Amino acid sequence: YCLRCRQCDVTLTFHKRPDRPAPQDPQGRPFAGGVAVCHYCLSKTLVPTTCPLCGGGMIMLGLGSQRLAEEVGRRLPQARVLRIDSDAMETGGPDRYYEVLEDFAAGRVDVLAGTQILAKGLHFPNVTLVGIISADTALMIPDFRANERTFQLISQVAGRSGRAEKPGRVIVQTFLPDQPAIRFAMQHDFEGFVEAELAHRRQCRLPPYWRLAMVHLRDAKFDRLEAACKEMARRIDELIAARRLDVRVRGPMPATISRMHGRHRMQIVLQAPNPHVMGRLLADLRAYAPLRPAVQVLYDVDAVHLL
Numbered sequence: 001y002c003l004r005c006r007q008c009d010v011t012l013t014f015h016k017r018p019d020r021p022a023p024q025d026p027q028g029r030p031f032a033g034g035v036a037v038c039h040y041c042l043s044k045t046l047v048p049t050t051c052p053l054c055g056g057g058m059i060m061l062g063l064g065s066q067r068l069a070e071e072v073g074r075r076l077p078q079a080r081v082l083r084i085d086s087d088a089m090e091t092g093g094p095d096r097y098y099e100v101l102e103d104f105a106a107g108r109v110d111v112l113a114g115t116q117i118l119a120k121g122l123h124f125p126n127v128t129l130v131g132i133i134s135a136d137t138a139l140m141i142p143d144f145r146a147n148e149r150t151f152q153l154i155s156q157v158a159g160r161s162g163r164a165e166k167p168g169r170v171i172v173q174t175f176l177p178d179q180p181a182i183r184f185a186m187q188h189d190f191e192g193f194v195e196a197e198l199a200h201r202r203q204c205r206l207p208p209y210w211r212l213a214m215v216h217l218r219d220a221k222f223d224r225l226e227a228a229c230k231e232m233a234r235r236i237d238e239l240i241a242a243r244r245l246d247v248r249v250r251g252p253m254p255a256t257i258s259r260m261h262g263r264h265r266m267q268i269v270l271q272a273p274n275p276h277v278m279g280r281l282l283a284d285l286r287a288y289a290p291l292r293p294a295v296q297v298l299y300d301v302d303a304v305h306l307l
Helices: 065-075 086-090 096-105 146-158 181-185 190-203 222-243 275-286
Strands: 013-016 031-037 042-047 080-086 111-114 130-134 169-172 211-219 248-260 264-274 295-300
Touching: 065 080, 065 111, 080 096, 130 146, 146 169, 146 181, 146 190, 169 181, 181 190, 211 222, 211 275, 222 248, 222 264, 222 275, 264 275, 275 295
Parallel strands: 080 111, 130 169
Antiparallel strands: 013 031, 031 042, 211 264, 211 295, 248 264
């Protein structure tokens, strides 16, 4: 069983709050000590301690910095562990972030567990070990810059280790050790990565060689949205043929998050070799009004992700 948002087609994220008492439902059954949050519409719900489907006990298996800090504390019970993430920084006031860093630099904290906030601009001479957990997660995001961002993140985080006389060590956890972004980052091969990544983007007609634009369509009623998408796709094909434009069309297709804020979402991806060609097509499209005014149409020029 997985908790999902009622307004968005996404799973909820469990934020554990051990400092707060666990509430009970009207029947007196306890909830877990935390709250499940949709990171898109920000709706919240309490988390039951038993499965609504089978009645079995719910097992909380987290993948974030909370779970990481707990696991480090369990395996290294003598270590002083602190987290740096948005939840942990909520308590303690606006200076909490700097207080944690000062404690770590002074040796009052042994292990820092956190999100990407730890990747940049930190210099600790005594850090000799850096672990990068689930390094390939960002590669799964529908963003043509995913390889670049993964390479950048690994390179930056790895640079936190061994910054003084003591040698450093970096351990990367990944299911894809041969993936180019991870392999080149572990080899500190910046030129090799750039060469391979640019060749990949040229082959796939992605920026900086081709321009990318997204046509987003949204509606509360799926049937009406689907009909509007077909109508929009037909109009795009007519404009491309009439003006003999060199434009590649992908879709229409459901968005990666197919429903958000109670509205269904579909999209059409456009690829053109230069901004002039893309501009001509988008200008004509914006002058074209769908027959269904309830359908919301948004144009994302030079789009960077397919969410």
